[in-house]
Amino acid sequence: MKARLGFVKIMAVVLGLEACDSTKKDKADYEIASPVYAILAEKSLDYLAGFELDAFAEMLADSVEYELPDGTKLMGKTAVINYWKSYQITAGIQSMRIVNATYLPVETHTAEKTTKRLGTKVVIGLTNEMVFKHKHTVVKMNFCLHFNQEKLIDHIDSNYDQTLISLVSHKSILSL
Numbered sequence: 001m002k003a004r005l006g007f008v009k010i011m012a013v014v015l016g017l018e019a020c021d022s023t024k025k026d027k028a029d030y031e032i033a034s035p036v037y038a039i040l041a042e043k044s045l046d047y048l049a050g051f052e053l054d055a056f057a058e059m060l061a062d063s064v065e066y067e068l069p070d071g072t073k074l075m076g077k078t079a080v081i082n083y084w085k086s087y088q089i090t091a092g093i094q095s096m097r098i099v100n101a102t103y104l105p106v107e108t109h110t111a112e113k114t115t116k117r118l119g120t121k122v123v124i125g126l127t128n129e130m131v132f133k134h135k136h137t138v139v140k141m142n143f144c145l146h147f148n149q150e151k152l153i154d155h156i157d158s159n160y161d162q163t164l165i166s167l168v169s170h171k172s173i174l175s176l
Contacts, residue, residue, distance in 0.1 A: 033105035033120045041103050041122035041145045044153060049096040049128070051088060057081050061154040069159050080156075092133045101126035117155065121146040128160075 040059065047056040057077055066074040066083070074080045087093065104123045124143040129136070139160050146155035 029110045030106050030108045033107040033122075035105060037105035037120050037122050037147055037151075038103035040147070040151060040153075041105070041124060041143075042101065044145065045098055045101070045124070045126070045143070048084070049098050051084070051096075053081050053084055056084075059153055061148050061150070061152040064152075064154050064156065066156040067158065069162055093130060094133065095131045097129040099127045099129060117146055119146065119148070121155075 044056060044059040047053075047059065057080075060077045060080060062077050063075075064077050064080055066080045068074070074083050102125045105120065106123060107120050108118050110118070122143075122145045124141075124145070126141050126143070128139050128141050130139065141158065141160035143159075144155075144157040145153050148154040
């Protein structure tokens with residue numbers, strides 16, 4: 001609960017500082033977006049965590065890009081879904097459960113320096129409770145989901161420490 005409140009406070013300060021910067025134009029570079037996008041983001045991650053990959057795929061644009069923490073980029077809906085199907089088998093993951101998630105929908109009005117994306121995104125902080133062949137681990141994660149005009153996810157950035165996942169999934173595979 002404290003982590004979620006901390007994440008919300010940090011995001012509120014960042015948004016507040018940007019909105020109050022007197023060197024900016026009259027209109028802020030971004031604002032809070034419709035809560036509909038937070039609901040869509042939550043639904044999509046719930047599908048992913050439940051390995052309901054067909055339902056997850058319906059929320060993705062055909063040209064979706066998914067950036068993993070190690071820098072790997074998955075291009076296209078088929079590649080993303082195939083990755084998750086394969087990951088389920090190769091890592092030996094049995095379940096994931098999202099807890100203490102915070103969803104912040106943001107509408108950007110100017111292109112970001114790094115991604116050059118305009119539009120609506122949802123910044124997410126969460127804890128993922130994962131079970132690999134009866135071994136449990138908990139990982140703090142951050143995601144950013146970008147939505148296109150049709151309210152489909154066209155870009156996913158994920159950031160988390162993969163060390164614990166690698167250790168637990170590797171041991172799971174060795175113990176088979």
